[in-house]
Amino acid sequence: MTQPYRFGWFDWFCLWYPPGWLILFNRHWQHYKPDEGGWRWLEYGLFLLPGGFYLALLLRWLRLKVRSLVQSPATILNTEPDPVYQKAFQQEILTPIVSRYFRATLLDVENLPEKGSLIVAMNHAGMCFPWDFVSLGLLLSQQRDWQIQPLAHPIFFDHPWLMWWLPKGWTQVLGGVRAERQSFEAATNASHAEPRVLLYAPEGWRGLSKGWQQRYHLATFDPSFLRLSLRDRVPVLPIVCIGSESLHPLTVNIPWLARWLGMPLFPLSPLVLVFVLFPSMGVWARRTRLQYYIQPVEQPWKQVQPNGKTQARLTYQMAEALRSRLQTVIEKVRSKE
DSSP: OOOOOOOOHHHHHHHHSGGGHHHHHHHHHHHHSOOTTSOOHHHHHHHTSTTHHHHHHHHHHHHHHHHHHHSOOOOOOOOSOOHHHHHHHIIIIIHHIIIIISOOEEEOGGGSOSSSOEEEEEOOOOSSSOHHHHHHHHHHHHHSOOOEEEEEOTHHHHOHHHHHHSOTTHHHHTTOEESSHHHHHHHHOTTOSSOOEEEEOTTTHHHHTSOGGGTTOOOOOOTHHHHHHHHHTOOEEEEEEESGGGSSOSOEEOHHHHHHHTOSOOEESTTHHHHHHOGGGGGOOOOOOOEEEEOOOBOGGGTOOOOTTTHHHHHHHHHHHHHHHHHHHHHHHHHTO
């Protein structure tokens, strides 16, 4: 049995030094999972130097190229969701980051149900690694013994950049669900033996890419989560996050450059020059205080009984009504700051 991961001086240094966060993620993975093609110590050291990541990437590519010529193919890793590793990653890596760096807190916990499947609908912002959702997943798991699965854009599963940054299959092993209709529907299917809690962003990439000027303003909600809630009678738990807008401040989105790079967004801010010098900072974000305001659980099927002809219109109206309520909560919280 693998021993728990223990923070040494180098790990604490990586936690303090922004380019080192990617090292933490990969070192923790390699502690539990055999990864012949993963990063090595020399390459980790280069992460910490300006421009060193590019040399580390070249060294790793050459190492894997040579190995493919002289050795048999590497063992294929199991990329199925792994609750044991999820728990270890939460306790050993996420807890110090979320509690000490992002200072995340759950508020109005009395609105949190005790059991059962849920679709957690939360506003999404930051234009960076989705720390608002990652932190929420950790906080919910500390409150309830739930199987929590974030709905993630396909970029987190198969984009070439992230496949080099993070271990292969990392998102799947941690329980990520592709933000595609078939995967979403399968995750909420009532046939599952165990209750599931799905973290969902109704704004989608519209919320993440709205930029600094539109912070605290919710984008249009996609009603797909309400259609699935009605179909499978899965309650919706709305949550408002305050603080995610400051994860990557003063940011604007450059759509044409994002399309050219095959990405859903391209953030431009004063921090971009630092990111160019230290690409390993792609999983880092600015220190902020994440506060989550839990709203009462909603059961949409008790509000309406749509038929095939009216469901699309009704779910859109319900999504807009929920967006309006959450916008009111955001304005009320900000007025007290």
